[in-house]
Amino acid sequence: MLKKVAVIGGGVAGLEAARQLAALGYQTTVYEKNDHAGGHTSEWDRLFPNRRPAVEVVDTLKSQLNGNPAIVLSTPITELLPNGDKFTLKTNNKSFEADAVLIATGFELFQAERKEEYGYGIYDNVITSAELEKMFTEHGAPLMRNGEKPKRVAFVHCVGSRDEKVNHLYCSKVCCVTAVKQAIEAKEAIPEAEIFCLYMDLRMFGPGYEELYKEAQQKGINFIRGRLSEASELDGGRLLIKTEDTLASRPLKMSVDMLVLMVGMTPAEGTSKLIYNLGLKPNADGFIGVSDYHLKPSETGIRGVYTAGACSGPNNITDSINSARSAVVEIHRYLSVKEP
């Protein structure tokens, strides 16, 4: 009889893992809570570092599935229970069985309202990086609430990351390069606009990232080394922002038309509950803890349950794809080889 594998989450990691599992002959089902697959990538306009349309990646992943394995949409898995040497997955009123489970529940964006001093949800033209992506998709440019193009835009790095005041010590990895990408795109969309990036460190760790940073410099993006302390609204709706220009050792203030908050990654709500019944606990950052960060990055400590993608910590797409394939090898070994 065909062995069943359940993939929880239909983002890039879940889709890639499902394709590979099906190719190995497993009866694979992807359970996706939203009404569409592709996860956060499906909400994005273009991807770093080469600014390729995100839809290309999502569509390729989906077309490779070709109906096998099945993707069950609008089906949030709320409970995951051991059941002999199998597992039971429960949603609102249904339950499913599987011989092995891959958790690929991904991440959620940091809720920018929590950094109240930045004014998100209070001032009109304070937006998140995710909202800017939507603007690029819909209008091809950043637009203020009144429909006009901003003349000065500031990108704020590390919103909800590297910040113990919101209990997130960790770095979300991808926001630095995303800010640089979006800064370039904003400049290209509105060449007369002044664009600023307020950063602490620029973590350009991937291939092509440092090149993107250099391109931003060449295109006239201004970099200010300091963390934003607060934003307030001026008469007429412009925003006054304050930071320390740490390279000059002096406080700095400036007015901008639009503030873009580079929101980090947080553990997806429900993931810790999902692993609770298996006796698993989240790691210090709240993501799924893996058995061995270096040597067993796909294993959870429960045989038959594996993890891939950003549910075990911030990841870019490449790392999510790689982790999906790594998890598939472990699942294959588990299901086809008797001894551990």
Next chain:
Amino acid sequence: MIDFGYAPLKINIHDLDKADLSLMDWITARDESFRLCIACGSCTATCTAGNFTNFSFRELCHSIRRGEVEKAVRESEKCMLCGKCTLVCPRNVNTRNIIKLVRKANQNFRV
């Protein structure tokens, strides 16, 4: 001595072989959070005193790490101990306490 109008240049290099790091060690022994600064500048950006004087708490801490004890002590006097920096520090450095320790160290060590 005849004043020729010039003098040997003052060396402008931080020489960590000769730096006096006693204040850094003394403070760190009493408040380990001193080690945790990532130089983001949030403290200085929110600083009440820094709006009117050239006071940067981040720079003060750096002076201590480079052995510029006199500068650190001098700068610490500009702080009004309002504690806003403590509220914003993303690494939970006990900033206000660091200032108090610098002042205390100065009193203890002064001849």
